[in-house]
Amino acid sequence: MDEARRDDLVQLCQGLVRYPSPSGEEGEIAAFLRSVMVSLGYDSVHVDGYGSLIGTVDFGSPGPTLLLEAQMDHAESGDPGEWRHYPFGGRVESGRIYGRGATDQKGILAAMVLALAWLKQDRRESLCGRAVMAAMVHQESFERAASKLVADRVSPDGVVSGEPSDLTVERGQRGRASIAVDTFGRMEHSSMGDNSSADMMVRLVSRLKEDYVPKVDPFFGEATLTLTSLHSYPVDVRTTMPVRCRATFDRRILPGETAESVMRDIKASISSAVRDIPGLEARAFLDGGDGHCYTGAMISSEGFAPAWEIEEEHPFVGLVLEGVAEAGLEPILSNRSGFGTNGCIYGGEMSVPTVVFGPSRRELAHVVDEYIEVDQLALGCKCYGSIAEKFLARKEEIPGGEGSKA
Known part of the structure; x- marks a missing residue:
């Protein structure tokens, strides 16, 4: 990459960081970003109903479609006074x-x-098919619906x-479930007793954690x-029993x-707790x-996203690794x-060959003084x-269902 293009890359990253976009x-x-894509000569730029941008570069002759995607939204920045920059x-x-989002994922x-x-x-004349760049909304909360x-x-x-991913190729991820557990009580003056819904929740959370035995996978780790989070209702009424x-629990999912x-x-753990704890009423969903x-x-989520994995021998994984090598990296x-x-x-529900790849390290996401290194970005x-060049130079189809699994 020459210096002019490197400067353009840095300036675009800076420009994106300067837009707060929770x-x-x-x-x-x-x-x-839409204006940038148009000025760069993208053949089309579509805004979908949720607001994600879908920019297409069409290489003229029939061929496969490669999707590159990253998020426009970012985590909250907190108190700017805690940031050095x-x-x-x-x-x-x-x-x-x-800047906030420099690593996650405005640099990307x-x-x-x-x-x-x-x-x-x-390389327009030597490639076929199309490359699509999707700039996603709501990845932090509603990634399933948006994608x-x-x-x-x-x-x-x-x-x-x-x-x-620190410029390594990742071939899968744990899924995620957002589980809400409610306990119930009577609304009365707080001086009248100690078996409030909050008391019950303290005991139930302890029981759920005690009963839970995480499944373990040698590649994915623990479930x-x-x-x-914990909330009681009514909120902030100190003399009324809730x-x-x-x-709310975050449960990571294995294949x-x-x-x-x-x-x-x-629910089995809650049923057991209800039998053992007098007065406990609870539900989970x-x-x-x-x-x-x-x-x-409006955008909504079912609260569940599956795990996914693509086999390391899959042709798409090999193609991506070849692309990385041709860019000069190990x-x-x-x-x-x-x-x-x-x-x-993509990889879990649709069984489309999918990998994760990007500059910077995950440890830099969501932190104070988030940054991305210019060398890694380039x-x-x-x-x-x-990677796109390798994919779009191919004439044979990349197999999907074989080797790509939820």
């Missing part, structure tokens, strides 16, 4: 671009957008999900169960586990919730599964272009 508020960054400044210092967005534009400029809408429109033959208390099997285990998109549409197939990604739809951009 989930549901991606409208301004989407408008900016303003979270939406995009400051470059000591070879790093600082910039790298993907430019990689496909430059591939069109440099399903994109997948239905694009119908990809292969997917590279952009996540900070963890993590308490993420009529209801809700705990072969289903929503039904996960909830069966939780998957709780994906719903939210607003910047387009005005091709490394990661020995660990990735973060939660949109791959749960290498990631080269790799995305090289």
Whole structure:
């Protein structure tokens, strides 16, 4: 990559970081990125009902479709006073671009957008099919719904999900279930007793954690169960016993586990606790919730996303590794599964050959003074272009169902 292109890449990453874009508020960054895609010569740029951008580079002759995708939204930045660099400044210092989302995933967005534009400029006549870049909304909360809408429109033959993988190729991830557990009590003055719904929840959470024995997979690790929030209702009424208390758990899913099997285990533990704890009333259910998109549409989640895995011998994995090598990097197939990604739809539900690949490290996501290294960003951009070139130069079909499994 020459210096002019490297500068363009840094500037685009900076520009993206300067747009605050929490989930549901991606409208301004989407408008900016759409204008960038149009100016770069993308053949079409579509905005779907939820607000994700779908930019297409068409190479003219029939062939496969490769989807590169990354998110526009980001985690909350917290108190800007805790940051050494303003979270939406995009400051470059000591070879790093600082700001919320620089690693997760605005640097990746910039790298993907430019990689496909430059591939069109440099190699249009020698390739076939089309490359699609999807800039996603609501990945932090409603990744399943948002990616399903994109997948239905694009119908990809292969997917590279952009996540900070330290430039290694990841071939699967644990799934995720969001489980809500409610306990119930009577609303009365707090001086009247101690068996409130909150008291009951404390005992039930302890029991659920005690009963839970995580399944373990040598590649994916543990199917963890993590308490993420506790709320009682009415809220902030200190002299009234709460009529209801809700705990929310994050349950990581291994291949072969289903929503039904996960909830069966939780409900069995609750039933046992109800028999042992006098006065306990409780229920459990998957709780994906719903939210607003910047387009005005409502988006919702079932609260469950499956695990997915593609076999390391799959031709698509080999092709991606070859692309990484041709970009000048040592091709490394990661020995660990990735973060939660949109791959749960492409690789899990649709059995489309899918890998996770991107610059930077997952440990830098969601932290104060988040940054991405410019050298890694540039290498990631080269790799995305090289992977797309390898994929679109092929005339034979990449098999999907064989070797790609939920």
